[in-house]
Amino acid sequence: PQIRKMLSSGVCTSTVQLPGKVVVVTGANTGIGKETAKELAQRGARVYLACRDVQKGEFVAKEIQTMTGNQQVLVRKLDLSDTKSIRAFAKGFLAEEKHLHILINNAGVMMCPYSKTADGFEMHIGVNHLGHFLLTHLLLEKLKESAPSRIVNVSSLAHLLGRIHFHNLQGEKFYNAGLAYCHSKLANILFTQELARRLKGSGVTTYSVHPGTVQSELIRHSSFMRWMWWLFSFFIKTPQQGAQTSLHCALTEGLEILSGNHFRIEILPMDSLS
Numbered sequence: 321p322q323i324r325k326m327l328s329s330g331v332c333t334s335t336v337q338l339p340g341k342v343v344v345v346t347g348a349n350t351g352i353g354k355e356t357a358k359e360l361a362q363r364g365a366r367v368y369l370a371c372r373d374v375q376k377g378e379f380v381a382k383e384i385q386t387m388t389g390n391q392q393v394l395v396r397k398l399d400l401s402d403t404k405s406i407r408a409f410a411k412g413f414l415a416e417e418k419h420l421h422i423l424i425n426n427a428g429v430m431m432c433p434y435s436k437t438a439d440g441f442e443m444h445i446g447v448n449h450l451g452h453f454l455l456t457h458l459l460l461e462k463l464k465e466s467a468p469s470r471i472v473n474v475s476s477l478a479h480l481l482g483r484i485h486f487h488n489l490q491g492e493k494f495y496n497a498g499l500a501y502c503h504s505k506l507a508n509i510l511f512t513q514e515l516a517r518r519l520k521g522s523g524v525t526t527y528s529v530h531p532g533t534v535q536s537e538l539i540r541h542s543s544f545m546r547w548m549w550w551l552f553s554f555f556i557k558t559p560q561q562g563a564q565t566s567l568h569c570a571l572t573e574g575l576e577i578l579s580g581n582h583f584r585i586e587i588l589p590m591d592s593l594s
């Protein structure tokens with residue numbers, strides 16, 4: 321019980337409310353993204369659920385509206401494995417919204433069989449990093465106009481095993497599904513660090529996070545991971561607990577000075593690792 325308590329102890333303690341604020345959460349129809357979106361809606365923000373499956377998104381939007389009483393929970397189509405879809409999402413969003421205060425780049429795939437995005441990128445690097453890279457770039461002016469604003473990139477402890485193999489970025493020479501995930505999660509952290517450097521003085525800050533080991537649909541492609549999750553289920557966080565690090569980075573006042581840092585809660589108390 322002590323270990324269980326330690327592994328799920330970090331909680332976002334910010335009391336910040338978000339009336340009038342606009343938020344986009346990618347992959348918000350399930351898992352950590354859904355719980356992140358729910359809490360931001362609870363605090364009064366207008367929340368866009370950016371989902372590749374609009375039907376699943378609408379179902380969750382209704383659930384969040386009912387639970388929070390916030391009707392400003394909207395679903396928009398976003399498939400991060402297709403740059404056309406990313407551009408269409410951004411175009412629609414920029415046309416309908418004057419502001420964007422918080423962008424949570426949360427969606428992700430893990431250990432999927434070798435496949436490519438519509439534009440020919442290996443699926444992990446394409447969805448987890450390049451898709452969010454393009455999305456962020458397309459929304460950046462709006463974030464600057466809305467400053468102070470924040471970008472949270474959901475990475476993973478798995479980045480520790482990641483390497484950027486420039487000679488094999490698309491996994492064509494060799495491919496390992498687990499390592500491909502790790503590489504893409506390292507890319508999330510490197511992106512965050514460089515983005516923070518480039519955005520210095522703009523009022524837009526950015527953070528990467530490891531949410532902890534969380535019960536979600538992320539393990540859908542790997543029976544080994546499903547077995548691991550089942551075996552260690554006692555130690556695994558709920559999605560609501562997993563959302564806490566993203567929420568901390570999106571909400572906590574005075575975090576601007578730590579722009580570019582990587583945050584995690586697991587064993588250690590809520591901390592930032594530079």
Ligand SMILES: NC(=O)C1=CN([C@@H]2O[C@H](COP(=O)(O)OP(=O)(O)OC[C@H]3O[C@@H](n4cnc5c(N)ncnc54)[C@H](OP(=O)(O)O)[C@@H]3O)[C@@H](O)[C@H]2O)C=CC1
Pocket residue numbers: 346347348349350351352353370371372373376398399400401426427428429430447474475476477530531532533534535536537538539
């Ligand atoms: N669970 C864990 O233990 C950990 C998770 N993370 C990270 O947390 C984030 C959230 O994962 P988690 O909630 O666990 O996993 P889930 O699989 O439950 O959620 C992932 C979300 O990403 C969406 N998604 C996947 N591919 C695309 C795409 N091409 N375009 C748009 N959306 C897409 C999924 O949509 P759909 O439902 O339609 O498939 C889903 O909404 C990920 O970035 C993951 O890497 C990091 C460390 C540990």
Ligand SMILES: CC1=C(/C=C/C(C)=C/C=C/C(C)=C/C=O)C(C)(C)CCC1
Pocket residue numbers: 475476477478533548552555556
């Ligand atoms: C061994 C072990 C664990 C396994 C952790 C693993 C396997 C984490 C994998 C994380 C991933 C894949 C993150 C995705 O981004 C637990 C459950 C902490 C409990 C204590 C013992």
